[in-house]
Amino acid sequence: MLKAPLDVSKARILLSNDDGIHAPGLEVLEKIARTLSDDVWVVAPETEQSGASHSLTLHRPLRMRQMGERRFAVDGTPTDCVLLAINHILKDRKPDLVLSGVNHGSNLGEDVTYSGTIAAAMEATLLGVPAIAMSQHLDPAQPALWQTALHWGPEVVRKAVSVGWPRNVLMNVNFPSVEPDQAQGIHVVRHGQRKVGDDLIERTDPRGRSYFWIGTLRGEADTLPDTDIGVVLEKGIAVTPLFLDLTHTPTLETLRTVFA
DSSP states (O other), X not given: OOOSSOOGXXXXXXXXXXXXXXXXXXXHXXXXXXXXXXXXXXXXESSOOTTOOSOOOOSSOOOEEEEETTEEEESSOHHHHHHHIIIIITTTSOOSEEEXXXXXXXXXXXXHHHOHHXXXXXXXXXXXXXXXXXXXXXOTTSOOXXXXXXXXXXXXXXXXXXXXXXXXXXXXXXXXXXXXXXXXXXXXXXXXXXXXXXXXXXXXXXXXXXXXXXOOOBOGGGOOTTBHHHHHHTTOEEEEEEEXXXXXXXXXXXXXXXXX
């Protein structure tokens, strides 16, 4: 259980992401973290790892480069980064909090099963460190409004760590694609559902062989207002606690009656 409240001014904060060590969202996350604490560390992938989910690099060695003071790049996944940070770089004093992001694009609904941003927070959670994943929703018609995450991020983190949450829970935060003063408040809501990835685009390469792009078709028109998806589409900030125990208890009990 996260000790409540966590004094973030004295906390060691580890940052990671899935967009890579040079991503603008990571720069935003650093600015957020440095408003909270002076003890900030960055361990992020060498290159973009979007969609990597909770994957580990097992069939080749990992290499790590120090990019500056308290700043490292790893040629692996977000999960690799957090694992190396907690169990190697910071083994003498583990972080008190892990922040992941700020992702270039929201992580709503089924996105959380694919997201490397969520995976970094998930790995920290599994290693016993409370974690918050943060993502900035995008409007295709305009550049990413990073200032919204930058403005609201510190408040979200402070309020989240002011209460305790169970060991197997992580926080998923999504900021809307509006100017900071247009955000319609912070809402604690459940995880939504929408259909993802039906848009397959088939093309032919110069040698006549087929290849495919996986699109991002989503049924957002049918989303419910009391979900992370509904809140962000209505210009609110969504905070959703995600539970890592995937057991479905009602089905567990039903199966026990069958296999008894």
